[in-house]
Amino acid sequence: MMTSTSNPLFQPYSLGPLSLPNRIVMPPMTRSRASQPGDVPNALMAEYYAQRASAGLIVSEGTWISPLGRGYAWTPGIHTPEQVAGWRKVTTAVHQAGGRIFAQLWHVGRLSHISLLDGHAPVSSSAIQAQGVNVFVAQSDGKPGFAQASQPRALSVEEIHAIVDDFRQAARNAMAAGFDGVELHAANGYLVNQFIDSGANDRTDEYGGSLENRLRFLGEVAQALIEGTGGKDRVGIRLAPLTTLNGCVDADPETTYTAAARLLGEIGVGYIHIAEADWEDAPHMPTAFKQQLRKVYPGTLIYAGKYTAARAQAALHEGWADLIAFGRPFVANPDLPERLRTGATLNAHDRDTLFGGDARGLTDYPPLVAKAA
Template sequence: MLEQHDPLFRPVTLGSLQLPNRIVMPPMTRSRASQPGDVPNALMAEYYAQRASAGLIVSEGTWISPLGKGYAWTPGIHTQAQIDGWRLVTDAVHAAGGTIFAQLWHVGRLSHASLLGGQAPVSSSAIQAEGVNVFVAEADGKPGFVQASMPRALSVAEIRAVVDDYRQAAGNAVAAGFDGVELHAANGYLVNQFIDSHANDRDDDYGGSLENRLRFLGEVTRALVEGVGGDAKRVGVRLAPLTTLNGCVDADPETTYLAAARLLGEIGVGYIHIAEADWDDAPHMPLDFKERLRAAFPGILIYAGKYDGARARAALEAGWADMIAFGRPFVANPDLPARLRQGAPLAAHDRDTLFGGGAHGLTDYPSLQAA
């Protein structure tokens, strides 16, 4: 396919950014931050720079405060050392011609007291994520999985403090050289715990009605806009309307997430990043729902979820998607855009090296030319 006719390689405008293609590297936890301190490092900088030919990179989930952490060896953006570490990453990506947003993350109840200095995780409500495991560092340096701890409900004053933490994290991301930020409001994490009705049993301004359950999403998103300097196009939001991942279930997800999309459109964010369920027996996202999301939100819509080149091109041509994120394919194919352009075969990743470890399984996958 000639590049000028290939929808994956048509440039796209995201606010003041001109992106060369419509291929997104989405956030993927890799758990390689330096210890102690969960600090981004030169190895991570090499990893992201290798993948800078993506139109947009979104960093792995990056916790905004000590109580926002949920998994071992994941990076934060809370301390000066972490900000300096992320500057290594952004400088490397920019030197390679790439664009990178920081995904800002508060896991809420999806954590364990051992990761939080003995404190209980926090959430919208004191409802445990039954059967949901998080990984902690074992003595042998490998991840061990444990049931997420019972959370406590945030007070209204604490909610306001968390909103402030998000605002500060966005400012920290700018200081670290990121081109923008993405709010992780999907996959059962803290913002999702306010949105979905079965995870939120509050009876105050943050629970009950749909308007109240979306209040935290709106407040956090506006705080991020302030944190990046007032440019709403430098903010994206990740949503997972139908996934029911990590125990978050909504009684009427299509109504809820169409309302969320309209709210984010009113705020003026640059994009919504839709995480479709990607496991074998996952719920299907109907085409008419995607078309209604398109009508509800005027910005860029990114979709992620087991897309290959053919499905991605069809989605872009249909118009309900503006960009497509390829998660696992980027793990073993650092030059994924070149492979998609040429229709070349994709390398398979090694599952045993996804979380934790060193360069093996992170930066040692060869490019197509090298292979």
């Protein structure tokens, strides 16, 4: 077993003004525990995140920036004063536990249902429905039920500008709530991704057609987040170059996402968070592509997608990754860094408690010390 001093996962890292004690990131994971009515973050969520404060960096679950950006039941927002106050409970708990946390800012675009939007149609780059894609809605028994994503309408240019403003205000709200920074969810088929990928964008104006035009919204939102947070180092962007989740497909993803990384490097955001496909038979992301992203983007690169401790160490040694995110393992292992450091057995997560519910499957997974006792 490698010692913590020789294992690159446990080397400190400077992310802008933040000093991370290790290279382990807890990535955003939807857990759907926000208080109702109002989708307000709560004390249970604060406990959950604080339990995981030994991560080098925590990125919160996706938090919607405006009512039309909401896509799943019981997900928290960062739009109302009550939501901002709720998130302050979370950030305070994480900071008191010695951690660092960014807010993931989220607009789902077409991946929503009229029942979640007070009867309004979802909005997107184009009026193209995500066929065969389900979103979860609240059932009368308090459990998630699934419904086909509703037919969206295309945004006008004026509405696109208004959403850029919504992102800027959400970043301000995140800083007021005590977050250390924000991450834009530009992956997995959500609104920004719906502009980037050629298969989801059939616009003929300045936001569609050419690659430059399809990346325009990404660039404008990234700049707005820098303005809203007050610093480039406080902004990260999550991209998913090869995933085709939720019906978003690009005709030439390596060219598209190399250009996106170059653009984000020119804007100067603090990090790019790459979500690799992590399901069976998923498209493989070639090392050459990762090395190309490293070449065009000078900032911090985070990778997520079924990484083991061994794969993470190899990625850091090879130099195309700076930080590694472990998703599902963090669900059931609040002390994941210590388990990775010691080679301890990992708890398995309970799939039935991932979305919605109470403390069961959220805050009741035992750490190593409790198990030993």
